[in-house]
Amino acid sequence: MTRLLFAGVLLACASLVAAASCARGGDGTAATPAPTSTPAPRLPDNPDHLERWGRDSLPVAFCIDTAIGGWAPDREFEELAERALDAWGVPYELGSCPGAMGEDNRQSEIGWGTAPALDRYGDGQFQAGITNTRIIGCGEEECGPDDVPEIVEADIRILPDPPREFQTRACLLSVLLHEIGHAYGLGHLDAPSVMQTRTSECPVTLTRDDRAGMDARYGDMLFR
Numbered sequence: 001m002t003r004l005l006f007a008g009v010l011l012a013c014a015s016l017v018a019a020a021s022c023a024r025g026g027d028g029t030a031a032t033p034a035p036t037s038t039p040a041p042r043l044p045d046n047p048d049h050l051e052r053w054g055r056d057s058l059p060v061a062f063c064i065d066t067a068i069g070g071w072a073p074d075r076e077f078e079e080l081a082e083r084a085l086d087a088w089g090v091p092y093e094l095g096s097c098p099g100a101m102g103e104d105n106r107q108s109e110i111g112w113g114t115a116p117a118l119d120r121y122g123d124g125q126f127q128a129g130i131t132n133t134r135i136i137g138c139g140e141e142e143c144g145p146d147d148v149p150e151i152v153e154a155d156i157r158i159l160p161d162p163p164r165e166f167q168t169r170a171c172l173l174s175v176l177l178h179e180i181g182h183a184y185g186l187g188h189l190d191a192p193s194v195m196q197t198r199t200s201e202c203p204v205t206l207t208r209d210d211r212a213g214m215d216a217r218y219g220d221m222l223f224r
């Protein structure tokens with residue numbers, strides 16, 4: 001049976017962990033808040049040190065790189081990427097990429113890709129996408145229990161030429177949802193979920209488990 005292999009555990013969730021830094025909380029300046037009856041949304045507590053974007057990095061600035069073409073037209077790719085970003089509800093900004101896709105440039109890109117990690121697997125499985133995240137945070141030895149890893153960059157690459165049966169809007173949206181979930185810090189979940197490791201069904205509806213992972217990380221920040 002042909003199956004679509006979403007980005008594998010070892011490859012999709014590969015994280016580049018930068019040097020630890022205990023400098024927290026920005027530059028220490030604080031603007032005087034305007035009187036308001038609605039408190040500003042804040043990130044929930046994170047006792048389990050879940051990977052997520054920090055308050056200073058929200059909204060996440062994504063850009064779409066269509067320099068490398070894929071089976072779907074650029075406009076459709078952009079439309080579905082935006083739909084996937086909206087579905088998760090994490091604040092984001094979307095623009096076009098000023099340069100070539102690259103890692104460790106503090107620019108979070110979504111695009112087609114032909115990275116070596118997108119090699120085809122055996123047994124009829126195909127790796128449909130991969131997300132590399134760059135994380136800063138504190139090392140265990142030098143930082144306190146309240147320090148948490150923070151994502152500062154996430155680059156998403158989508159397999160441009162999957163088997164014909166997966167060249168559908170639903171499958172492209174499904175892969176984008178999955179990889180964007182990784183980009184926001186989610187790991188894999190049991191099926192059924194958008195974050196399940198493998199599928200031949202291309203799910204496009206976030207499950208309670210999918211949403212729970214995002215709620216735990218961003219809570220009131222979510223706009224959905």
Ligand SMILES: [Zn+2]
Nearest residue numbers: 006007008012
């Ligand atoms: Zn994955």
